[in-house]
Amino acid sequence: MKRKVPELLAPAGSLDKLKVAVDYGANAVYLGGLKFGLRSAAENFTKQELREGVDYAHAKGALVYVVLNGFLHDKDLDELGEFIQFLDQIKIDAVIVSDLGTIATISEQTNLEIHLSTQASCLNIDSARLWKKMGVTRVVVGREVSIAEAALIKKEAQIEVEMFVHGSMCMAYSGNCVISNFTQGRDSNRGGCAHSCRFEYSLDFPKMGLAAKHNYFMSSKDLSGLRVLEEFIAAGIDSIKVEGRMKSHLYAATMAKVYSQALDYYEEHGHFLSEKLLEWEDELKKVTHRTYAQANLIDKANADTIFNEREHDTELDYVMVGRVIGQIEDKETVIEVRNAFNQYDEVEILPFKGSVLKQGLNHIKLLNGQEIERSKPSTLVKIPYVCGAEVNNIVRMRKV
Amino acid sequence: MKFISYATNKHDLSLLKECSYSEVILSFEDLNRLIKTSYDDFIELCQMAKTFQMRVILEWDVLATENDFAPKKSLFDSIPAELYDAIRVQDPGVLEYVLGTTDKPIQFIAETGNHNLKGLKVWEEYIGHRLERLVLSIELNKDKIKEYTCALKTPTELLVAGRVLLFYSPRKLLSPLALSEAKAEYGGSFLEAVGSSEESPHKGFPLVENQHGTFMFHIKDLFLLDRYEQLEQTGLDWLRIDLRDRQDLSFLKTLHEFLAKPSFHSDDLKEAYGKEVIRGYFQTNKSDVLFKKLKNYRVQRKDEAYIGEVVEIAKPEYMALELKSHLHLKKDSQLKIINPNGKEFFCKVHFLKDLAFDDLPKTHKGQLVLMNYMGGVWPKSQVYLDS
Ligand code: SF4
Numbered sequence: 001m002k003r004k005v006p007e008l009l010a011p012a013g014s015l016d017k018l019k020v021a022v023d024y025g026a027n028a029v030y031l032g033g034l035k036f037g038l039r040s041a042a043e044n045f046t047k048q049e050l051r052e053g054v055d056y057a058h059a060k061g062a063l064v065y066v067v068l069n070g071f072l073h074d075k076d077l078d079e080l081g082e083f084i085q086f087l088d089q090i091k092i093d094a095v096i097v098s099d100l101g102t103i104a105t106i107s108e109q110t111n112l113e114i115h116l117s118t119q120a121s122c123l124n125i126d127s128a129r130l131w132k133k134m135g136v137t138r139v140v141v142g143r144e145v146s147i148a149e150a151a152l153i154k155k156e157a158q159i160e161v162e163m164f165v166h167g168s169m170c171m172a173y174s175g176n177c178v179i180s181n182f183t184q185g186r187d188s189n190r191g192g193c194a195h196s197c198r199f200e201y202s203l204d205f206p207k208m209g210l211a212a213k214h215n216y217f218m219s220s221k222d223l224s225g226l227r228v229l230e231e232f233i234a235a236g237i238d239s240i241k242v243e244g245r246m247k248s249h250l251y252a253a254t255m256a257k258v259y260s261q262a263l264d265y266y267e268e269h270g271h272f273l274s275e276k277l278l279e280w281e282d283e284l285k286k287v288t289h290r291t292y293a294q295a296n297l298i299d300k301a302n303a304d305t306i307f308n309e310r311e312h313d314t315e316l317d318y319v320m321v322g323r324v325i326g327q328i329e330d331k332e333t334v335i336e337v338r339n340a341f342n343q344y345d346e347v348e349i350l351p352f353k354g355s356v357l358k359q360g361l362n363h364i365k366l367l368n369g370q371e372i373e374r375s376k377p378s379t380l381v382k383i384p385y386v387c388g389a390e391v392n393n394i395v396r397m398r399k400v
Numbered sequence: 401m402k403f404i405s406y407a408t409n410k411h412d413l414s415l416l417k418e419c420s421y422s423e424v425i426l427s428f429e430d431l432n433r434l435i436k437t438s439y440d441d442f443i444e445l446c447q448m449a450k451t452f453q454m455r456v457i458l459e460w461d462v463l464a465t466e467n468d469f470a471p472k473k474s475l476f477d478s479i480p481a482e483l484y485d486a487i488r489v490q491d492p493g494v495l496e497y498v499l500g501t502t503d504k505p506i507q508f509i510a511e512t513g514n515h516n517l518k519g520l521k522v523w524e525e526y527i528g529h530r531l532e533r534l535v536l537s538i539e540l541n542k543d544k545i546k547e548y549t550c551a552l553k554t555p556t557e558l559l560v561a562g563r564v565l566l567f568y569s570p571r572k573l574l575s576p577l578a579l580s581e582a583k584a585e586y587g588g589s590f591l592e593a594v595g596s597s598e599e600s601p602h603k604g605f606p607l608v609e610n611q612h613g614t615f616m617f618h619i620k621d622l623f624l625l626d627r628y629e630q631l632e633q634t635g636l637d638w639l640r641i642d643l644r645d646r647q648d649l650s651f652l653k654t655l656h657e658f659l660a661k662p663s664f665h666s667d668d669l670k671e672a673y674g675k676e677v678i679r680g681y682f683q684t685n686k687s688d689v690l691f692k693k694l695k696n697y698r699v700q701r702k703d704e705a706y707i708g709e710v711v712e713i714a715k716p717e718y719m720a721l722e723l724k725s726h727l728h729l730k731k732d733s734q735l736k737i738i739n740p741n742g743k744e745f746f747c748k749v750h751f752l753k754d755l756a757f758d759d760l761p762k763t764h765k766g767q768l769v770l771m772n773y774m775g776g777v778w779p780k781s782q783v784y785l786d787s
Contacts, residue, residue, distance in 0.1 A: 016710035048706065052724075071513040073688075074544070101519030120492075120513065124466045127493030134522070142465070144570050149466040173463050175513050176568040181539065182618050182680065183566075183602050189513065199599040203607070205578055207592060212577040217595075218569075218616075240677075285656060294467075303576040325711070325722070325768050326755050334755055334768075336722075338713050367770070368717065378779035380712045380720055380755075380768075393764070 003233050005263045006240045009162065010256045013245035015049040017252045019056055023352050023392055024253045025260025028063035031201040032245065033083060036076060037191060051090050063093040069117035070190040071175065072102050084110050085139060098175065107135045115162065118142055119175045128157035138238065143169055144296050147228065151235035156187040160238040165225035165327055166255060167243025169295055171197045171218050198311060222305040224292035226280060229262055230272050251287045252319035253350055253394040258283045321347060322395040325380060332382040333389050337375045341397055349386050350394045359386045367372060401632060404557065405641045405652060408437050413448055415649045419656045423455040425488065430475050431460040432468030432646055433612055436590060439475070446483035458484040459509060462612050463491050472635065473497060486532055505532035515539060517548055533638065535556055538564065538622060541685045542634050549635030559622055561625055561673065564618035564680065574609035611650035623677035625655065626666035710781040719769040719777060727785055729763045737777050746786060747774045
């Protein structure tokens, strides 16, 4: 039986990344303004960028959700009114919120739809019922909730349910870690997390006379739910969300492309029995990531879900070397270079739909036609014509 | 101001009685994050507290996903209602459940994610007459606490001495590191460790793993009792002391003796506490100041005259602009360009060409155009029409 597929919700850390996510197939994006979110170090959106982002996404049929999911203090709430009215005016599709004061402020001053952030750790049916009474129309359930539990929450609380399908994991119950607050003076629940859970620790077990040196015992493997997409669909989950507003353009493109292709495939065929799954998995491995795990999606996350390693790039990682910026009369493709590449390298162009386009670089030229052996970042170069490439396609290459 | 504390055994309870505590927080291992007391012992403690005429506050503070929540509900339902006087909850799901299934007064733990008055007032309104206390966050400073206690109808409580919980994960993070034999010898269900990291300014974080997951605490205890007068001025009704990590509660007796004196030196009280302490955010909370510096101060687009961004500089021939707005660019347009350092440059468009170096009479959004080079401008500079 073919079922409705969930919305694919992708991160948009900047206006450029919003466009990337939408172009590569996301049905919705979430993003932050300059304040009130949890990613202070992200570029985030100015009001003008927000307006442009909403226009861009809506024109392509995608929805825009704005995160206001810090645990806001009184003075933050004082400043919130003007911003949420602006959001209402530019017709964003929902706000993602963590605390009750913020929910009340938004309900009083706007008609915005309110989604409860995962930060509020909504873990069970009763909790969802309570938040629904507070005016929330969708809950982004805690990352500890399994797909089966999420299905129960949806059914019993009669509320839309959104779940993380991919990305980095907070090791704590979201909203229940204040390590940064008390060790570095940075409020992790207002965007200042110092990622202390990724540090290397030495542990002593005094009562047992044991010591364990050099561990990353609090670091979680990354989530990947690609293999259990069918379970998400069967459970009727309304939206599957990719983490990573701070991550690269290549990440934004890869996630939107892979997951949208997979969901499209299901829509067409009604199943995932496909060698495509291996191909998609391969693609997910090409962006920088920690080892993937399914965390709590099916069973409770156990010791195997701890990423007991220092953060590092894997050999499989690809890097974005540029962006297609134009085609010249079916002769050459123009690329805006982000990372240098050499003549005779092979680059890969990620089309918005369909298989990756590979291109050997017999030549690299500057716009004025001068041949060069190595490109430089922040320049425009011409490479041999890539049939099927479109403006804004991401160009990547395996790291050397 | 009154004091409240936990009792995990009969000795603790007797000591609280001796110190004239009118309320005690009791719980058992299945409903409580850190209490090791079994269900049967908990029942006995409740009965004993009743004979001491103490109000029993049952604390249910574990977080649980749906499948784990159901058995906890059954356990809770099995507790004879006459054995406790009020229930203290944190998870909104637990709150919703106890609102619907009991008529006991509720003490709501608003310690996590409740840092504005507006939210607290909504909780007050929602829980209504059943709400007998709000437990406030230790991230609020004394001025905020004072403001809140004045504005709220409900009595309030604050942790004033005890461990600061920094991290609560449902995953078991210590047992994979402890050898299984040692674990078996120790019991295996309640592991304790101390963690240090070169990357953290603090060393020696106490860690606990039990059936609910893993907990990390600050290396120092929160201690505000040496600021007793300031606490009085905040208007708090209840002060909580949490010494569950200690062998005994004898400090409570010492505190009692100190407070009975006409005056005492606050440093002596601090010394009597016997652990290194912090005051947390009681004086001030500036935890959003530091990380504002982390913000990426890229040049942010500001006004309606925005045209686009410089993507390449080919000195001295041209610079390439990506046009990102509906505004048109034409020969002789006056431009203001702001480079990534924020420096402004003004120039006129002398020529406009496409990628094949053909002249462009007019432009459109999304197009890439080449125009005359301007010194000081580099890629990522933002371009505006300067009318
Ligand atoms: S330090 Fe780790 S566990 Fe804590 S908030 Fe940050 S990401 Fe989450």
